Amino acid sequence: MHPADISEIVRNAPRNCWLALNDEETEVVGHGDTVDLAIDAAHKKGIKKPILLWSPEEWIPTVY
């Protein structure tokens, strides 16, 4: 799988919230309703530099 393919990593993660991934983008390490809550969740797992991704209610091709 291509390293930038995070589709299976986030597919079954919580929805309608921010996901915190580890810096290598290989694992969801926390989530939260706000970016700060997601960061706090990652820190509690010892991940100091998470990267955040919005997880929508439905993963669908979207035009904003």
Added chain:
Amino acid sequence: MRKSYHAVPLDKPNPITGELKYWVPYLRVRVGKGHTVMRSPIFALVDTGSPYCLFRQDIAAAAGIRDLTTGKVGEIGSVKKGVKDVCYFHKVTLYVESEWKIEVMAGFPLNLSVPALLGRHGFFDHFLVTFDHSTDPPMIEVVPIDRPS
């Protein structure tokens, strides 16, 4: 800088490719205001369809904007007929990947479900961007525009 798109999931197969994923051009960005900067970066979508750089409301709080309503107010529409929203604009510092720092007027809509969009005003006037779909996966190339200071 040249980097791969990211693949994100689809709940239903893509009607064209049949795949349960699709590729999107994300960049890592942090938003800051004054001396406050987001503690972690977010994935922001590089979006030529967006007239502005737009972020969810909670990003404003994380970036140190205490009262969103102190910004310049405007309206923003949606592709969905009749849908529009109030949007507050604030001058913020945008840290793009680990390479660039720019000042932009960013919008924070009250209700539209935008996550983080890098749009024409604020982003595309700072960078020349190439979306290369000739490769698999697609690539995005971002080159800062050299302006005399």
